[in-house]
Amino acid sequence: xxxxxxxxxxxxxxxxxxxxxxxxxxxxxxxxxxxxxxxxxxxxxxxxxxxxxxxxxxxxxxxxxxxxxxxxxxxxxxxxxxxxxxxxxxxxxxxxxxxxxxxxxxxxxxxxxxxxxxxxxxxxxxxxxxxxxxxxxxxxxxxxxxxxxxxxxxxxxxxxxxxxxxxxxxxxxxxxxxxxxxxxxxxxxxxxxxxxxxxxxxxxxxxxxxxxxxxxxxxxxxxxxxxxxxxxxxxxxxxxxxxxxxxxxxxxxx
Amino acid sequence: xxxxxxxxxxxxxxxxxxxxxxxxxxxxxxxxxxxxxxxxxxxxxxxxxxxxxxxxxxxxxxxxxxxxxxxxxxxxxxxxxxxxxxxxxxxxxxxxxxxxxxxxxxxxxxxxxxxxxxxxxxxxxxxxxxxxxxxxxxxxxxxxxxxxxxxxxxxxxxxxxxxxxxxxxxxxxxxxxxxxxxxxxxxxxxxxxxxxxxxxxxxxxxxxxxxxxxxxxxxxxxxxxxxxxxxxxxxxxxxxxxxxxxxxxxxxxx
DNA sequence: ACTGAATATGTACGGCATACATAAAGCTTA
DNA sequence: TAAGCTTTATGTATGCCGTACATATTCAGT
Numbered sequence: 001x002x003x004x005x006x007x008x009x010x011x012x013x014x015x016x017x018x019x020x021x022x023x024x025x026x027x028x029x030x031x032x033x034x035x036x037x038x039x040x041x042x043x044x045x046x047x048x049x050x051x052x053x054x055x056x057x058x059x060x061x062x063x064x065x066x067x068x069x070x071x072x073x074x075x076x077x078x079x080x081x082x083x084x085x086x087x088x089x090x091x092x093x094x095x096x097x098x099x100x101x102x103x104x105x106x107x108x109x110x111x112x113x114x115x116x117x118x119x120x121x122x123x124x125x126x127x128x129x130x131x132x133x134x135x136x137x138x139x140x141x142x143x144x145x146x147x148x149x150x151x152x153x154x155x156x157x158x159x160x161x162x163x164x165x166x167x168x169x170x171x172x173x174x175x176x177x178x179x180x181x182x183x184x185x186x187x188x189x190x191x192x193x194x195x196x197x198x199x200x201x202x203x204x205x206x207x208x209x210x211x212x213x214x215x216x217x218x219x220x221x222x223x224x225x226x227x228x229x230x231x232x233x234x235x236x237x238x239x240x241x242x243x244x245x246x247x248x249x250x251x252x253x254x
Numbered sequence: 255x256x257x258x259x260x261x262x263x264x265x266x267x268x269x270x271x272x273x274x275x276x277x278x279x280x281x282x283x284x285x286x287x288x289x290x291x292x293x294x295x296x297x298x299x300x301x302x303x304x305x306x307x308x309x310x311x312x313x314x315x316x317x318x319x320x321x322x323x324x325x326x327x328x329x330x331x332x333x334x335x336x337x338x339x340x341x342x343x344x345x346x347x348x349x350x351x352x353x354x355x356x357x358x359x360x361x362x363x364x365x366x367x368x369x370x371x372x373x374x375x376x377x378x379x380x381x382x383x384x385x386x387x388x389x390x391x392x393x394x395x396x397x398x399x400x401x402x403x404x405x406x407x408x409x410x411x412x413x414x415x416x417x418x419x420x421x422x423x424x425x426x427x428x429x430x431x432x433x434x435x436x437x438x439x440x441x442x443x444x445x446x447x448x449x450x451x452x453x454x455x456x457x458x459x460x461x462x463x464x465x466x467x468x469x470x471x472x473x474x475x476x477x478x479x480x481x482x483x484x485x486x487x488x489x490x491x492x493x494x495x496x497x498x499x500x501x502x503x504x505x506x507x508x
Numbered sequence: 509a510c511t512g513a514a515t516a517t518g519t520a521c522g523g524c525a526t527a528c529a530t531a532a533a534g535c536t537t538a
Numbered sequence: 539t540a541a542g543c544t545t546t547a548t549g550t551a552t553g554c555c556g557t558a559c560a561t562a563t564t565c566a567g568t
Contacts, residue, residue: 021273022371062342062371086340086373088316117276117316119340188515205517206557213555229514230564442546459548460526467524483545484533 003044006136008105011112018055021113024066025053025087025120025156027163028074030127030143031180036196037143038160039074039132040152043102044139050153051160052141053118066121074141075133080179081123084166085159088117093154101153118154122163124179146196171197174246175216178237186224186232187211216242257298260390262359265366272309275367278320279307279341279374279410281417282328284381284397285434290450291397292414293328293386294406297356298393304407305414306395307372320375328395329387334433335377338420339413342371347408355407372408376417378433425451426507428500429470432491440478440486441465464507470496 028039040049054069056062063083070076095114098104132141144150146164149157170176177193191207211217218238223231282293294303308323310316317337324330349368352358386395398404400418403411424430431447445461465471472492477485 019275019367019369019371022276056342056371058367058369059344061344062340064344065342083340086316086337088310088319088373090313090315090318113273113312115273115312117273117310119342186515203558204515205559208516209518210556226566227514228566229512230516230566232515440546457527458546459528462547463549464525479534481545482535483543484535484547486546 004103004105010137011105011110014055015111017057019058020111021116023053023055023116023118024062024069025051025118025159026066026070026073026081027051027120027122027160028070028076029122029124029146029163029167029180030130031193031196032127032143034192034196036146036193037127038146038149039130039141040144040149041073041134041138042140042142043153044137046102046139048101048153049144049150051156062119066119070121070123073135073138074130076123076125076130079123079125080176081121083119083121085120085162086117087120087155087159087162089155090115092116092118098153118159120159120163122167124167124176126180126182128182167197168199175214175242178242184220184222184234184236186234188232190217190235214245216245258357258359264391265359265364268309269365271311273312274365275370277307277309277370277372278316278323279305279372279413280320280324280327280335281305281374281376281414282324282330283376283378283400283417283421283434284384285447285450286381286397288446288450290400290447291381292400292403293384293395294398294403295327295388295392296394296396297407298391300356300393302355302407303398303404305410316373320373324375324377327389327392328384330377330379330384333377333379334430335375337373337375339374339416340371341374341409341413341416343409344369346370346372352407372413374413374417376421378421378430380434380436382436421451422453429468429496429507432496438474438476438488438490440488442486444471444489468499468507470499 030037030039039052041052042049052069052073054065054073056065060068063081066081066083067078070081071078092115099106127143132143134141146160149160151157152160167176171194177190177197180193181189187208188204190211191202191204194207195202212219216238217235220234220236222234224234225231284291284293293306295306296303306323306327308319308327310319314322317335320335320337321332324335325332346369353360381397386397388395400414403414405411406414421430425448431444431451434447435443441462442458444465445456445458448461449456466473470492471489474488474490476488478488479485
């Protein structure tokens with residue numbers, strides 16, 4: 001079955017079984033190499049990148065749809081996933097332009113309305129546990145530095161902006177950051193993560209003090225060997241204490 | 255024209271000109287008599303209360319629709335209005351039950367889908383400037399104490415809960431409260447507002463100190479006379495300084 | 509063994525949040 | 539008109555938290 005046919009089937013199925021005029025966009029953040037990253041998809045036979053997204057089945061809750069879409073389109077399963085904004089401008093993109101860029105079927109073959117309202121979710125994932133995989137709609141799935149994104153389809157650059165803002169605010173309230181790191185990490189790595197998200201340098205002495213004062217991470221005896229220079233200690237989140245602290249609401253970070 | 259006819263027209267018009275399966279709900283907060291209030295509507299010929307809401311025209315942005323709906327259904331114009339969450343559970347209410355309760359036309363006469371995703375907005379308004387007015391769909395429009403709401407239509411009790419939570423968080427970041435007060439107010443009134451929203455008592459000495467330290471209110475020479483006991487000074491927000499402080503981001507309140 | 513680059517850590521200062529109690533105002537009423 | 543009642547207005551002391559800041563240590567590489 002050729003791509004055009006597949007596309008037509010995909011849309012036909014969506015027209016039939018999904019909520020009309022509504023979609024979901026997922027902004028998936030990862031962290032690696034001292035850089036905050038976003039997972040993007042490149043549509044088949046094009047050079048056009050965009051966020052993973054999809055439609056909501058008529059009998060499916062929006063939250064569940066977001067998880068499903070994430071899974072279907074990137075292989076990522078069940079994780080920190082949070083609705084952050086609904087994008088409802090009357091002209092979020094030019095339908096003709098998109099169809100052309102993506103070699104989509106003639107608009108006439110679709111019942112899809114000329115306008116789509118999109119619900120934005122963002123996810124935080126452990127970079128090292130994700131194997132980006134392209135699906136049948138896409139040629140490529142890979143991480144991009146947040147600081148260096150290409151011009152994206154639809155209003156996806158804007159969507160990412162808003163997600164980033166939300167992430168920054170949330171970081172001040174709870175160490176969401178822990179979803180972005182592997183199980184064991186060093187203090188400098190944690191600091192680098194915070195610096196990247198908050199987009200400003202932090203003092204290592206104060207950072208360490210504060211993080212350890214929160215009482216939700218524990219230092220292991222283990223050190224990370226092999227890198228050049230002094231070996232840093234490894235840390236681990238104490239999930240019990242983290243949850244407890246969350247309930248008591250004393251996890252603000254500024 | 256009788257009510258049934260009007261209802262049918264209303265829905266026919268919505269089916270024709272609005273986005274299908276999407277709606278807006280507005281939670282309008284006001285403050286009076288040391289109580290946080292929400293504006294609710296009572297549907298015609300029923301005892302059923304709910305939030306003001308409506309649909310989005312096909313060529314209208316969601317934000318604009320929210321403003322329009324607010325205006326149409328409560329007479330309130332242009333104010334602090336902010337999207338806070340999109341409610342997308344697959345079963346947010348029982349369609350049959352609602353139709354019966356509200357004496358809506360036979361579902362068969364409507365193309366409207368059995369499910370609606372709703373975008374929630376909340377507004378903060380100066381209680382003294384609002385004259386609640388019922389529209390053609392409703393018999394009554396009035397303020398209810400947040401602490402003492404009836405059981406509402408749809409999932410509106412839940413929507414209000416979420417709006418309240420959002421309001422509390424926002425209050426810690428910026429004195430949104432000022433939208434809820436008349437132009438001139440006393441320090442105790444301001445404190446009562448904060449206490450109500452945050453749902454805990456505050457120390458008057460510390461509160462006053464902090465509020466004045468923010469540098470965004472000014473004390474007038476004027477005092478509020480006529481009440482029994484000592485006359486309190488009046489204050490006013492300094493909008494210039496407020497905006498400036500907002501930009502610099504130093505308005506946190508904890 | 510020396511070098512270079514990163515890691516680890518303590519102290520002093522200032523500001524902000526908190527706790528806490530009393531005097532003054534102004535209407536009421538006796 | 540004086541006493542009483544209730545609300546308003548306000549200052550100080552304490553401790554914690556955020557911030558600024560510099561040096562010794564580690565360890566791979568040469």
